[in-house]
Amino acid sequence: MFLPAEKSGEVDLKKTYDAVIVGSGAAGGMAAHVLTSHGMQVLLLEAGKKLNINKELRSMEWPYDHPRRGDMPPDCHALSGREYAIRNPPYAQGSPYKHVYSYVEDGNGSDYAKDIVVDEKDHPFTGTRYAWVRARCLGGKTNIWGRLALRLSDYDFKAASHDGYGEDWPISYADLAPYYDKVDLYLGISGHKENLPHLPDGLFQRATRLTPAEVQLRASLARMGRVLTPYRAGVTTDGLKHNKYRSRCYGRGACDRRVGGCDIHAAFDSPTGLIFPALDTGNLALRTNATVFEVTVDKNTGKASGVSFIDTDTGKTYAAKGRSVLLGASTLESARLLLLSKSTLYPNGMANSSGHVGHNFCEHFMGPGVYGLVKDRVGKPRTLDDGRPGSFYLARFRNLSDRHSKFIRGYGFEGDSGTKMFPDNAYGTPGFGAAYKKHVRDYAGAFIGMGGFGEVLPRYENYVDLDPSVKDRWGVPVLRFHYRFGDNEKKMAADMADSAREMFEAASIEVLAVNREILTEGYSIHELGTSRMGTDPKTSVVNQFQQCHDVKNLLVVDGSTHVSASCQNPTWTIMALCWRSCDRLADELKKGNV
Amino acid sequence: MPYEIHRRDLIRIAAAAALAGPAANAAPAAVEPPKFFTPAEFALLDELTEMIVPTDEHSPGARAAKVAAYIDMRVAEAFETKEKETWRAGLKLVDALSAKMHGRPFLEAASGERVAVLTRMAEHEKNPKTPEEVFFRELKRATVRGYYTSKIGIHQDIEYQGNTMLDEFVGYEVT
Numbered sequence: 001m002f003l004p005a006e007k008s009g010e011v012d013l014k015k016t017y018d019a020v021i022v023g024s025g026a027a028g029g030m031a032a033h034v035l036t037s038h039g040m041q042v043l044l045l046e047a048g049k050k051l052n053i054n055k056e057l058r059s060m061e062w063p064y065d066h067p068r069r070g071d072m073p074p075d076c077h078a079l080s081g082r083e084y085a086i087r088n089p090p091y092a093q094g095s096p097y098k099h100v101y102s103y104v105e106d107g108n109g110s111d112y113a114k115d116i117v118v119d120e121k122d123h124p125f126t127g128t129r130y131a132w133v134r135a136r137c138l139g140g141k142t143n144i145w146g147r148l149a150l151r152l153s154d155y156d157f158k159a160a161s162h163d164g165y166g167e168d169w170p171i172s173y174a175d176l177a178p179y180y181d182k183v184d185l186y187l188g189i190s191g192h193k194e195n196l197p198h199l200p201d202g203l204f205q206r207a208t209r210l211t212p213a214e215v216q217l218r219a220s221l222a223r224m225g226r227v228l229t230p231y232r233a234g235v236t237t238d239g240l241k242h243n244k245y246r247s248r249c250y251g252r253g254a255c256d257r258r259v260g261g262c263d264i265h266a267a268f269d270s271p272t273g274l275i276f277p278a279l280d281t282g283n284l285a286l287r288t289n290a291t292v293f294e295v296t297v298d299k300n301t302g303k304a305s306g307v308s309f310i311d312t313d314t315g316k317t318y319a320a321k322g323r324s325v326l327l328g329a330s331t332l333e334s335a336r337l338l339l340l341s342k343s344t345l346y347p348n349g350m351a352n353s354s355g356h357v358g359h360n361f362c363e364h365f366m367g368p369g370v371y372g373l374v375k376d377r378v379g380k381p382r383t384l385d386d387g388r389p390g391s392f393y394l395a396r397f398r399n400l401s402d403r404h405s406k407f408i409r410g411y412g413f414e415g416d417s418g419t420k421m422f423p424d425n426a427y428g429t430p431g432f433g434a435a436y437k438k439h440v441r442d443y444a445g446a447f448i449g450m451g452g453f454g455e456v457l458p459r460y461e462n463y464v465d466l467d468p469s470v471k472d473r474w475g476v477p478v479l480r481f482h483y484r485f486g487d488n489e490k491k492m493a494a495d496m497a498d499s500a501r502e503m504f505e506a507a508s509i510e511v512l513a514v515n516r517e518i519l520t521e522g523y524s525i526h527e528l529g530t531s532r533m534g535t536d537p538k539t540s541v542v543n544q545f546q547q548c549h550d551v552k553n554l555l556v557v558d559g560s561t562h563v564s565a566s567c568q569n570p571t572w573t574i575m576a577l578c579w580r581s582c583d584r585l586a587d588e589l590k591k592g593n594v
Numbered sequence: 595m596p597y598e599i600h601r602r603d604l605i606r607i608a609a610a611a612a613l614a615g616p617a618a619n620a621a622p623a624a625v626e627p628p629k630f631f632t633p634a635e636f637a638l639l640d641e642l643t644e645m646i647v648p649t650d651e652h653s654p655g656a657r658a659a660k661v662a663a664y665i666d667m668r669v670a671e672a673f674e675t676k677e678k679e680t681w682r683a684g685l686k687l688v689d690a691l692s693a694k695m696h697g698r699p700f701l702e703a704a705s706g707e708r709v710a711v712l713t714r715m716a717e718h719e720k721n722p723k724t725p726e727e728v729f730f731r732e733l734k735r736a737t738v739r740g741y742y743t744s745k746i747g748i749h750q751d752i753e754y755q756g757n758t759m760l761d762e763f764v765g766y767e768v769t
Contacts, residue, residue: 060757063743069664070743074673097673192768209765218768230768237763251760384755384764421754426738430719432646432712437751441652444752 009285013320017043017285018589020307020322022292022337025140026571027328027558029270029278030578033186036283038586043320044275044284045309047291047329048136049115053143053271057112059254059263063421070257072114078105079120084131084520089481090124090470102133103523104144104259113259116143122473127464127481131522132332138288139270140330141525142571144260147267147389148414149189149234149572151180155198155400156566163399163408166458169563170535170544173200179576187268187575188236190249190389194229199395199412199568205238208251208388211418213374213448213509218392220507226397231390231414234268234572245272251387257421267389289313293476295325295341295350295554302345303594304554310474324553324585324594328578331361331559332464335530336479338541338556339466351531351548351556356541358465360532361483362458362565364524367517368493369413369451370500372509377446385418385445392416394450394503396567398495407491409457411567413500415450448509452496455567457488458529483521493518526570531560546581553594557581626663630670630678635685636662638701642688643737645712653751661740668736684729691715691726 018040021028032044063069072078077097084091084103092100100120105113118134125132135141155162157169157176177200183189184203191204207230210218218228239248249266265272278284289312296319298305306321327334335358341350349357394413398404423444429436467480497516504511534540537549546561548554557578559570588594628636643656643665656662669681691714692700696707703711715730722728741747748754 062745062748062757064745064748068668069739074671077673206763207768209763209767211765215766251763252758253756382753382755384760387756387758387760388763388765419752419754421748421752421756422742423752426742427735430716432716432734433709434648434650437647437650437655438652441751 009279011043011285011287013318015041016321016323017041018322019043019324019326019585020045020320021326021328022307023047023140023327023329023333023558024138024275024286025135025142025270025328025330025558026574027578028326029139029142029274030575031326031328031557031582032278032284033274034579034582035586036278036281038583040283040586040589042278042284043322044286045290045292045307045320046138046286046288047312048138048140048288050138050288051115053139053261053269054263056115057258057261057263059258059261060252066111068111070111072101072105072111075099076101076105076114078110079103079131080106081519084129088129089126090120092120092124095121103131104133110259113144113261123478124470124472125479125481126467126470127479128483129520130481130483131520133522133525134330134333138275142268142270145234145571146260146569147231147233147235147255148393148569149202149232150393150568151200151202152176152566152568152573153198153200156564156568159409159564159566163403165408167532167534167539167563170533175544176573176576176580179580180572182579183572183575187234187273188238188240189232189572190235190237191232192230194227194395196227196395198400202232204232205236208233208237208390210392211383211385213377213417214392216374217448217503217507217509221394221503224503224506226503227395228392229395231388231393233389235262235266235389237266243273243277245276249389253387255389256386291474291476292329292337293340293474295327295337297341297343297345297350299345302551304350304551312474315474323589324555326555326557327560328558331527331530332479334556334558334560335464336466338531340477346550351541351550351554353550354538354541356460356532356539358530359460359463360458360529361462361464361527362456362529362562363522364453364526364565364567365456365485365489365493365518365521366451366453366523367515367519368496368500369449369515370497370504370511371447371449371513372504372511373443374417374446374448374509379442380445382419383445386420404495407488407495409455409488409492409567411452411454411492411496413450413452415448417448419445450500451515452500453524453526453567453569454489454492454496455565456485458532458564459486464530485518485521489518526559526565528559528562528565528570531556532563533561534563545584546577555581555585628663628666630666635682636666638685638688639665641701641708642712642733643740645708646734646737647741654746656737656741659741659744659746661737661744664740664744665736680729680732684733687726687729688715
């Protein structure tokens, strides 16, 4: 049963909902699931359209059955990594193309996500360079995410206590562990238990397997006290009896050829994982093409009274009312929304008495990595290596028990090896003719590579605000970026490249290339921390339950609230935190406390 | 000269086959007239792609995989006119280089002479300098993309085994 639910619940704008949720990705979807399961009446507003995602992704379509072998139509342009590095936002300015998309549309298989990712022409932004990938459609970026589902630990939540930089989170791992468990069980996760204190195990379903090259690297790393583990994927490998919209994974392996995305929904996405089941409770009303541009205020109480939104089809504006409002519009869009919500009561934007909204913006940087050849694999009979939702993850090893002399915090690697449908080495192998062709074929399955994800420190001076003059297609002021990587990131990047080389050499993998360059800010699509949580209303925006200090019935439930980025991919943490906050909110709503 | 006649014959046979219906379309050349390139340019492009990824004892090459037709389609609909000009000019460069080296256009040159022309063009592949070298890189990029995304490239040459429903993941279990 893979068909998306057609019913969207009846939207009644005269009604005061228990909760109005803005955004339908990992955070908004989770909020809808948890609140409706507590019997709350919920309105979910999504700025983008509702897509038949199966039709968009067509996961098993062969390249030769697509007119352009997976490429977009000629009037569409995808920004390249180089363009981000040499040009300045707004990136679509002056472009002759009809549509301009972010880099995730670049390369093979880009045609499948062009309706999911926003057109930069409609959604400009200004300021410093940033590869800002946005998805406006039901489910947001969860439709095409990379699926790596990792937990944070007290090495992350209490990092400030360990190295003295920044702030600790107002929670510890023990507070969040039960909610990680809930997310694991409700959505399904694949992985292998490793008993690492800094990368806690989840309640894993069947793990994926490793290629011979990965086994070789894992064994070598074990001798160094480091751990390579099968990709911990937010994918159900054994199936979920409680969800009729999702199939288990069948190892079809199109995961990386379609800019992510899974048309049988074995990989988690918010619509089939969270929203359709929430609609089935009868407690959820959903409206798409509803771009919220303001959180409205009850002047008497100072509380949030609901939201105002634009119907993006008609351009008409509407108001929706709620006893509580939850922002899950994404780290940067939620900050934008708070800053847009200016009133006499809140002249700097809502929930911003601290002046911290938009600040302490952080993420993961990418770029440094290594690419190598496993000579034993050359000319071996073909194996099936890409029939899995991910290959491997190499857990953090820096600044755990030791202290590196040049930088604080850490990084992990994502990697991949073996045969793929398309032999990437065909581009780089020199020459032509029969010898060239044989070389490409013999070497196609013999490569292994990995790239790092490093923690970017949160800094007050890294922030976004509203551009005073530039507006988007619907007349809403856009974000202006003031964001650059710092010294710690640069030193960490150098170590990342050095250690990547060392680890390959130690495993007898012939190093072919070491990349030392940091990619443009934003490349990891892991932006975090513009409304951080904390105990002090002067230096933080929300409390540990993601309630705004200034406005108790307004919650920010997405990555905005992360105090620091850690180096682990954030989606699973976003959902665990949101579940915890919504359990608490449902309780408070029942007691009449908000 | 014999080669050119041979090519024209093939196109004629192919056109006849296309008219005769699907059962008879086994000729290895383009069954439709090119969308962008002239027949002469197309014949040159077809030969160049086949020289880059030729038929060998393991699998058919770029000609059988209709790589020239794929490139022709992409160039025909290219958004930037510059891209079209680059391709047309590039093919002229090949003939000009052949004329300079051997005194005749590429398709009229002997097989060894053609290899010498392409070898010259591929000389600084990693860091191309001359217009011929720059064009070779673009030609090879398009050929690689067209060939290895084709049915022949995926199934017969690379022998890709995935994109199928599996009960169990393949590989080594971590214990």
